[in-house]
Amino acid sequence: MSQLNPTDLYDIRSLLTEDECLIQDTVARFVDEKAIPIIAECFDEGRFPSELVPEFAELGLLGSSIEGYGCAGLNSVAYGLICQELERCDSGIRSFVSVQSSLCMYPIYAYGSEEQRQRWLPDMAAGKVIGCFGLTESHGGSDPMNMNTWAKKDGDDWIINGSKMWITNGTIADIAIVWAHTDDGVQGFILEKGMPGFEARDIHAKMSLRASVTSELYFDNVRVPDSSRLPNVIGLKGPLGCLTQARYGISWGPIGSAIACYSEVLDYVADRKLFQRPLAATQTVQIRLADMARRITTGQLLALQLGRLKDAGTMKPTQVSLAKWNNVRLALDIARDARDLLGGSGITLEYVPVRHMLNLESVITYEGTETVHQLVVGRELTGHNAF
Ligand code: TGC
Ligand code: FAD
Numbered sequence: 001m002s003q004l005n006p007t008d009l010y011d012i013r014s015l016l017t018e019d020e021c022l023i024q025d026t027v028a029r030f031v032d033e034k035a036i037p038i039i040a041e042c043f044d045e046g047r048f049p050s051e052l053v054p055e056f057a058e059l060g061l062l063g064s065s066i067e068g069y070g071c072a073g074l075n076s077v078a079y080g081l082i083c084q085e086l087e088r089c090d091s092g093i094r095s096f097v098s099v100q101s102s103l104c105m106y107p108i109y110a111y112g113s114e115e116q117r118q119r120w121l122p123d124m125a126a127g128k129v130i131g132c133f134g135l136t137e138s139h140g141g142s143d144p145m146n147m148n149t150w151a152k153k154d155g156d157d158w159i160i161n162g163s164k165m166w167i168t169n170g171t172i173a174d175i176a177i178v179w180a181h182t183d184d185g186v187q188g189f190i191l192e193k194g195m196p197g198f199e200a201r202d203i204h205a206k207m208s209l210r211a212s213v214t215s216e217l218y219f220d221n222v223r224v225p226d227s228s229r230l231p232n233v234i235g236l237k238g239p240l241g242c243l244t245q246a247r248y249g250i251s252w253g254p255i256g257s258a259i260a261c262y263s264e265v266l267d268y269v270a271d272r273k274l275f276q277r278p279l280a281a282t283q284t285v286q287i288r289l290a291d292m293a294r295r296i297t298t299g300q301l302l303a304l305q306l307g308r309l310k311d312a313g314t315m316k317p318t319q320v321s322l323a324k325w326n327n328v329r330l331a332l333d334i335a336r337d338a339r340d341l342l343g344g345s346g347i348t349l350e351y352v353p354v355r356h357m358l359n360l361e362s363v364i365t366y367e368g369t370e371t372v373h374q375l376v377v378g379r380e381l382t383g384h385n386a387f
């Protein structure tokens with residue numbers, strides 16, 4: 001048997017601080033005991049496990065990187081490890097935490113007034129207020145500047161018209177961070193559930209992220225006071241700055257999916273006997289497993305260095321793009337290959353790969369498609385904008 005840990009071949013764990021190890025172990029235990037036992041059924045039923053939200057809050061997982069306001073104030077590597085452990089269960093529960101933390105709490109913290117921070121962040125950290133983030137519209141999410149949602153000034157208020165598509169947490173959210181054109185440039189607004197003219201509707205028949213809520217948002221002359229506008233940012237750099245935070249977490253999360261698929265298949269091929277020998281004793285199966293290990297190891301090192309750069313304050317969006325692209329791609333490839341190695345059993349929810357594989361089809365599209373991230377890196381290398 002291997003002297004090395006198959007899911008940590010380079011002892012990357014030894015590069016973590018004691019606190020980071022403790023956080024990873026705590027989240028891993030929660031995931032093993034509370035989330036993994038219910039997730040296949042949630043996915044099958046198309047149900048988000050909202051019963052886990054108080055536990056996310058209790059563990060300090062909501063807005064974990066924010067200092068103060070009831071948040072845990074953890075470093076970026078710890079946030080990455082949280083995402084990795086949650087996604088070892090399911091991309092849907094990592095999505096919930098990403099959206100709440102990086103796409104709702106972060107903009108309120110980074111671009112909001114002190115009054116907005118005090119009003120929303122403690123309740124969001126406690127899981128009492130759930131948020132969503134509305135940037136994408138139906139006519140093309142890769143090009144957010146092309147949005148049709150507008151906010152027009154009317155006295156001291158704003159009137160918002162338009163719609164958003166593919167919004168995680170939309171119908172379960174108490175507040176939505178909505179990005180809209182204004183005469184001064186793109187701005188963010190905090191819309192509250194129940195505001196007249198504001199409606200959210202679920203998107204059904206999804207074959208991916210079935211344990212996550214995905215919705216459409218509609219704004220029909222929604223009147224919003226100026227105190228609900230995020231005052232400290234104007235322009236696309238507002239939402240793109242939030243995406244950098246969320247994409248950072250997604251650079252880590254899919255490593256968890258990949259580890260879940262690879263671990264399960266390692267056990268399976270050891271037991272499965274065909275042609276009088278275990279599958280694990282065949283050359284092609286070993287090559288496929290070795291390739292999974294190679295990809296996971298490089299993804300782990302990439303994510304950790306990205307986290308160290310982020311904690312040092314030097315991380316650049318292009319580096320996030322490369323890591324999101326690489327790590328989602330490796331996880332999707334591993335999930336598909338693991339599904340195949342399980343044969344017919346691989347198409348059922350009794351095994352994890354098919355669920356991770358289907359989820360990762362969303363993860364490779366959202367937060368910037370694979371092509372968008374490749375073109376961000378290409379632009380960095382060549383100086384030519386090829387979008
Ligand atoms: P450009 O017009 O050149 O730049 C506008 C301003 O933004 C700045 N900037 C960034 N700032 C922070 N982070 C980034 N990643 C940034 N990228 C650009 C830029 O410096 C500029 O600032 P300033 O001061 O000069 O005004 O825009 P661009 O050409 O860089 O962007 C093009 C492109 C295609 C990369 C961008 O539009 C893009 O990223 N498109 C993809 C959109 C996307 O990812 N949407 C995701 C929606 S949310 C979501 O999917 C949530 S899923 C959640 C879940 O369930 O987990
Ligand atoms: P398009 O932008 O129409 O892209 C279609 C195809 O064209 C893709 O393959 C793309 O890579 C390719 N393409 C685009 N531009 C170019 C180019 N210049 N050259 C070559 N190829 C190109 N959005 C939010 O705002 N908030 C959320 O909470 C949220 N949650 C989501 C949850 C799920 C489950 C999903 C699936 C999506 C979510 N999204 C959310 C939306 C997501 O960000 C968009 O789906 C994504 O940005 C892509 O936009 P699009 O679907 O309109 O595809």
